[in-house]
Amino acid sequence: MKKTKSRLWPLFNQWVSLKLLAFLVIWSGGACLYAQSGRLVQGTVVDSKQEPLYGVTILVKDKPGVGVITDFDGRFSINLAPEDNELVISFLGMTTQTVNVVGKSTLSIVMVEDSKIFDEVVVVGFGQQRKESVVGAISQTTAKVLERTGGVSSLGQALTGNLPGVVTMTTTGRPGEEDPEIVIRGVSTWNGGDPLVLVDGIERPMNSVDINSVANISVLKDASA
Numbered sequence: 406m407k408k409t410k411s412r413l414w415p416l417f418n419q420w421v422s423l424k425l426l427a428f429l430v431i432w433s434g435g436a437c438l439y440a441q442s443g444r445l446v447q448g449t450v451v452d453s454k455q456e457p458l459y460g461v462t463i464l465v466k467d468k469p470g471v472g473v474i475t476d477f478d479g480r481f482s483i484n485l486a487p488e489d490n491e492l493v494i495s496f497l498g499m500t501t502q503t504v505n506v507v508g509k510s511t512l513s514i515v516m517v518e519d520s521k522i523f524d525e526v527v528v529v530g531f532g533q534q535r536k537e538s539v540v541g542a543i544s545q546t547t548a549k550v551l552e553r554t555g556g557v558s559s560l561g562q563a564l565t566g567n568l569p570g571v572v573t574m575t576t577t578g579r580p581g582e583e584d585p586e587i588v589i590r591g592v593s594t595w596n597g598g599d600p601l602v603l604v605d606g607i608e609r610p611m612n613s614v615d616i617n618s619v620a621n622i623s624v625l626k627d628a629s630a
Contacts (some may be wrong), residue, residue, distance in 0.1 A: 409413075418468060421512050430573070443484050443485055443486050443487060443489075444484070444485055444487075444510065445482065445483070445484055445485075445510065445630060446482070446483055446484075446485055446492075446506050446509065446510055446511075446512065446515060447480070447481065447482045447483075447510065447511055447512070448480070448481055448512030449475075449478070449479045449480050449481075449512075449513055449514070450475050450479045450481065450494065450496075450514045450515075450516060451479055451513075451514070451515055451516070452499075452515070452516050452518070453515065453516075453517060453518065455481075455515075456479075457475070457477070457478050457479025458475060458479050458496060458499075458516060459475055459476065459477045459478075459479065460474050460475060460496070461474060461475040461479070461481070461494060461495070461496045461516070462474055462494070462495045462496065463475070463481050463483055463492055463493075463494055464492065464493045464495070465483075465491075465492060465493075465495050466483065466489075466490075466491040466492065466503060468489070472492075472493075485506065487505070490505060490506060490507050491504065491505055491506065492504045492505055492506055492512075494514055494516070496516055497607075498518060498519065498620070499516040499517060499518060499519055500516070500518075500519040502514065538580070543626070544568045544571065544623070544624040545568075545621060545622065545623050546564075546567045546568055546621065546622050547620070547621045547622075548619050548620055548621065550567050551563045551564075551567065551616060551619060551622075559612070559623060560611055560612075560614050560615075560616045560619065561573060561611050561612070563616055564587065564622070568622070568624050571587065571588070571589055571624055572587075572588040572589075573586070573587055573588075585601055586599075587599070587611070589624060600624075602614075612619045
């Protein structure tokens with residue numbers, strides 16, 4: 406029995422060594438495959454005032470639909486294939502940029518306003534269209550117009566008298582309840598239903614929107630809505 410055990414022990418050691426070697430080869434091969442399959446690029450997107458931009462589209466050039474959007478802090482992270490050399494950065498009202506990412510893992514991008522593009526585009530519900538292609542009535546106002554109200558902290562109050570076809574009615578003066586009722590095209594229109602408020606394509610209550618963060622407001626009526 407002792408001789409048999411002494412003969413099997415070297416074989417067992419050899420088997421363990423082979424298994425360990427095979428594991429190391431597989432693991433190292435997988436690591437090499439991962440390294441060759443792509444790379445991670447991270448970055449931030451801000452405006453000319455160094456304010457982070459949320460919802461900026463980051464697309465891989467020549468690969469439609471492959472990309473990400475920035476978070477509330479203007480940050481993004483995207484996995485790129487070895488052949489991906491450029492990213493296309495776009496945002497409503499800003500000049501689209503094409504950024505070379507060869508040899509880069511971190512990006513810092515500053516978006517520049519494009520007033521010409523902004524004038525040609527109107528936000529429609531969950532997207533945007535060019536003005537000439539929109540069918541229906543649309544009223545718009547900008548942050549500059551809202552600033553003229555002066556001393557008003559509620560966005561609902563700031564709309565009073567600034568949008569054609571929009572009527573605001575305040576029923577209470579209690580602190581925290583200053584937001585007026587908003588009616589589009591008369592009290593009897595839409596059976597008295599409340600308008601749908603979308604902020605960057607996401608439904609939100611009007612009182613949750615900071616008036617200082619508003620760039621423009623569009624009121625969609627008829628077929629536009």
